[in-house]
Structures are given as C-alpha cells and as structure tokens.
Amino acid sequence: VPTSRDASGRLTFTGAPALPFVELVESTPAYVYDLDAIAAEARELKAAFEGEEHLVAYAVKANSAGPVVRTLAAEGCGADVVSGAELAVALGAGVAPDAVVYSGVAKRDDELDAALAAGERGILAIQIESVEEIDRVAARARAARRCARVSIRVNPAVERHALDTHDHIATGHDEAKFGVPRGDVAAALDLVQLHASRGELALVGLGCHVGSQFTSTDGYVDAARTLFGLARSALSRGAFADLRFLDTGGGFGIDYGEGCPPRPADFIKAVRKERAAAGLDALALLVEPGRSLVGAHGVLLSRVIQTKTTLAGGVPRRWLMIDAGMNDLMRPALYQAHHRIVPLVIQPREAVAVTDVAWRVVGPVCESSDDFGLHPLPETAPDHVALLDAGAYGFTMASRYNGRPAPAEIFLRGGAVVARSAAGDARAWVEERLRIASA
Ligand code: LLP
Numbered sequence: 001v002p003t004s005r006d007a008s009g010r011l012t013f014t015g016a017p018a019l020p021f022v023e024l025v026e027s028t029p030a031y032v033y034d035l036d037a038i039a040a041e042a043r044e045l046k047a048a049f050e051g052e053e054h055l056v057a058y059a060v061k062a063n064s065a066g067p068v069v070r071t072l073a074a075e076g077c078g079a080d081v082v083s084g085a086e087l088a089v090a091l092g093a094g095v096a097p098d099a100v101v102y103s104g105v106a107k108r109d110d111e112l113d114a115a116l117a118a119g120e121r122g123i124l125a126i127q128i129e130s131v132e133e134i135d136r137v138a139a140r141a142r143a144a145r146r147c148a149r150v151s152i153r154v155n156p157a158v159e160r161h162a163l164d165t166h167d168h169i170a171t172g173h174d175e176a177k178f179g180v181p182r183g184d185v186a187a188a189l190d191l192v193q194l195h196a197s198r199g200e201l202a203l204v205g206l207g208c209h210v211g212s213q214f215t216s217t218d219g220y221v222d223a224a225r226t227l228f229g230l231a232r233s234a235l236s237r238g239a240f241a242d243l244r245f246l247d248t249g250g251g252f253g254i255d256y257g258e259g260c261p262p263r264p265a266d267f268i269k270a271v272r273k274e275r276a277a278a279g280l281d282a283l284a285l286l287v288e289p290g291r292s293l294v295g296a297h298g299v300l301l302s303r304v305i306q307t308k309t310t311l312a313g314g315v316p317r318r319w320l321m322i323d324a325g326m327n328d329l330m331r332p333a334l335y336q337a338h339h340r341i342v343p344l345v346i347q348p349r350e351a352v353a354v355t356d357v358a359w360r361v362v363g364p365v366c367e368s369s370d371d372f373g374l375h376p377l378p379e380t381a382p383d384h385v386a387l388l389d390a391g392a393y394g395f396t397m398a399s400r401y402n403g404r405p406a407p408a409e410i411f412l413r414g415g416a417v418v419a420r421s422a423a424g425d426a427r428a429w430v431e432e433r434l435r436i437a438s439a
Contacts, residue, residue, distance in 0.1 A: 029324035048265035059290030069093035084111035151205030155179030156226035207247025228278035252292035298391025325363025343382035
C-alpha cells in the first residue's frame with residue numbers, strides 16, 4: 001500500500017502495509033491519492049517565490065476531487081478553471097474568488113456570468129483567449145453591472161519544436177486554437193482599453209500557457225520572455241493602472257520513468273530571473289500548475305482478471321488483463337503515455353525471489369488502444385497491480401465507454417483513509433441507457 005515515499009516524493013509499494021490492504025483493493029479499479037504529498041508539493045513550489053507576492057493557481061482539470069482541491073486551497077493555492085462546473089468546485093472547496101482565473105477558448109455566457117457573480121467583485125481574472133471574446137465579456141459585465149477583471153492570454157507562437165512535449169499537449173505555437181495570437185495583442189489591448197474607459201473591463205494580467213509535461217525549462221522560459229516583452233509594451237501605454245500580474249502558465253513536467261531533470265521550483269526560479277531582466281519585478285507572478293502538484297501522488301489500483309499467452313510472429317507473448325481500462329486512465333491511449341506498473345505486494349519485495357518477465361498489460365475495453373504497454377512484472381502473475389503517476393488527468397478524463405462505471409477514489413492523509421468515493425454504479429448506467437428508449 002502507498003504509505004511511504006522515496007527521495008523524489010514518489011509513493012512506494014513495498015514494505016509492511018500500515019493500512020488494511022484488503023480494504024484498499026476491495027473495490028477496483030480505484031484511484032488512491034496521498035494528500036500529504038500533494039500538500040508538500042505545493043509548499044515546495046510556493047517556497048521558490050521566497051516570500052514575494054505570487055499566486056499558484058492550481059489547474060483543477062488535473063484532479064478536481066474535493067479533498068485534493070481543499071488540500072491545495074488550505075496550502076494557499078488559488079485555482080485555474082476552464083468551465084462553470086470547475087469554477088463551482090474551486091469556490092466550493094474554499095478557494096477565494098480573488099484567487100481564481102478562468103481560461104478557455106469558448107466560455108458560455110452563463111459561465112461568464114458565474115465568474116462575474118462570484119464574491120464581491122467577481123473572480124480575479126477571466127482570461128481573454130481571442131479578440132472576438134472581448135466584446136462578449138464586456139457585454140456580460142454590463143448586464144451584471146460589474147467591472148470584469150480580465151487578463152489577456154497571449155499565444156506567444158513559440159516554435160513547435162521548442163516545446164518539448166507531445167503534439168496533443170503543446171498549445172503555445174501558432175497553429176493552436178489557444179490564446180490571442182501574438183500579432184493581435186495590440187488590437188486586443190486597444191479594445192480592452194476602450195471597454196475599460198467605460199468601466200466594463202479592467203486589465204489585471206497578461207499571461208500565456210504553452211503546453212504541458214515540459215521536461216526542460218527552455219520552451220517555458222522562451223514563452224515567458226515573449227510575454228514579458230508584450231507586457232512592457234502594454235505598460236508603455238500608461239493606460240493600464242490595474243495591471244498586477246504576469247501569468248506564465250502551467251506545464252511543469254513530472255518523471256514518468258524517463259526522467260524530468262527540472263523540479264517545478266526550477267521553472268519558477270528561471271522565470272523570476274527572466275522577469276527581473278525585463279525590469280518587471282513590480283508585477284506579481286502567477287503560475288497554473290496542474291500535473292506537477294498531483295501527478296506523482298496518485299496511483300490507480302487494479303485487479304488482475306486473467307492472463308493469456310499468444311504467439312506474436314512466433315514469439316510468445318504474455319498478456320496481463322486487468323480490470324482498469326482506457327476509460328479509467330486514458331493517457332496511454334490518447335498520448336502513448338507510459339505509466340509504470342508495479343505489483344502490489346504485502347511482503348517486502350527483497351524477501352521473496354522474484355523473476356520479472358515482460359508482460360503486456362491491457363484493459364477490458366474493446367479497443368486495441370486499451371493497452372498500457374510492456375512492463376517487467378513477476379513471472380507468477382500478481383493479484384493486483386498499481387499504475388503509477390496517475391494522480392493527474394486520470395480520473396478527470398475517465399469515461400463510461402463500454403458501460404464501465406467511474407472508478408472509486410480513496411484519499412490518504414497520515415497513512416489513513418480520510419475520504420473516499422464509491423465506484424460508479426453499473427446498474428444506474430444500464431437504467432439510464434434504457435430509460436431513453438422507453439421515454
Ligand atoms: N493552464 C491552462 C490554461 C491549461 O490548459 C493547462 C492544461 C494547465 C494550466 C495545466 O497544465 P499542467 O501544469 O497540468 O501541465 N490531459 C493531458 C494534459 C492536458 C493539459 C491541458 N491543459 C495529459 O494527460 O497529459
């Protein structure tokens with residue numbers, strides 16, 4: 001059971017269980033999260049600001065579970081949300097409206113209204129992602145009789161190859177749908193300035209978010225440099241007295257097994273240096289990390305249903321069929337991501353002679369992409385396995401494909417279960433599907 005952590009903060013699964021093992025695996029698939037490790041991750045990141053004003057706006061999309069968002073809120077984190085529902089989770093979990101930013105290329109009017117209605121003056125910032133969006137936000141602000149605080153999310157058009165990550169999660173290049181294109185920022189500033197003069201909008205920030213799972217700080221810092229240049233020209237207009245923060249986005253990578261040399265704090269240190277060089281120390285930094293706060297501190301527990309042996313081109317192949325599928329953890333199917341898989345053992349591993357062989361681990365879903373890849377695992381198939389580093393973009397991306405209910409979630413603090421949610425109900429799914437036919 002995941003009760004101890006190694007030097008890099010990763011959960012380990014060997015050693016005598018401090019928790020009733022059976023209790024944790026009675027309902028699989030189940031996500032298990034270490035709230036202490038998540039809190040420690042937030043503290044380490046915040047320490048990189050060395051006491052200066054800043055905001056760590058946790059990207060709720062990575063893991064929106066109440067206990068996780070509450071834990072991060074208690075550590076002083078704000079939230080980056082991308083829907084009205086995520087906004088409601090953040091506020092409900094105790095994040096102050098003043099610490100919420102709302103990103104997204106296509107926010108509905110009712111979602112903008114909710115952002116404007118929060119607290120005394122709406123959320124900290126609605127992130128403008130297109131010139132076209134500016135009039136829409138101003139119109140909702142007028143209707144709400146409030147001044148909308150906005151930040152312009154710039155697309156800095158970083159060279160695609162400078163963003164060292166998977167194509168599907170690189171967002172700061174000029175073919176992406178995200179952000180105000182660098183060349184349109186001046187026009188966006190003009191329009192915001194016009195609405196500001198009518199008291200409908202106030203420009204409080206400038207930001208960018210250029211992708212996710214960066215394992216080097218280079219692309220991130222490149223983007224920040226471009227952002228800072230744009231911020232200087234915005235400031236030179238002398239028209240934006242409310243401008244308070246620079247948001248360099250999220251994207252700090254974690255080590256999924258192939259290494260990730262920079263720690264999240266290294267990204268902060270690098271952009272603080274860049275901001276000083278740009279002479280912008282008067283503006284506070286805001287960052288939007290999701291994965292790096294939670295990714296390494298959650299695992300997906302799964303039961304082995306059966307094994308199968310086949311010949312693949314004359315070579316024997318061992319398949320390990322588990323009860324977690326691509327609907328529970330979509331990252332391998334969607335991004336060819338590799339999540340390490342370890343057997344759950346009650347005995348310290350050293351105590352038993354184990355020969356590892358290569359198992360191809362797959363789920364029950366009827367798709368070839370329901371495949372977690374090759375993993376060294378004991379020749380005698382284990383009863384249960386844990387898929388590591390599943391704390392971010394695991395449960396939040398789960399689907400009900402093939403009639404599979406949402407997995408259970410279990411939250412640990414101080415080595416004890418402090419919260420849990422039951423797995424979705426397969427019968428409810430059946431009834432829901434059938435009700436359509438008979439309505
Ligand atoms: N801010 C914005 C505006 C974002 O779009 C994202 C992530 C973040 C912050 C947080 O990025 P992070 O620190 O987690 O890298 N499902 C993919 C990741 C998609 C990221 C989408 N945006 C995955 O499983 O790898």
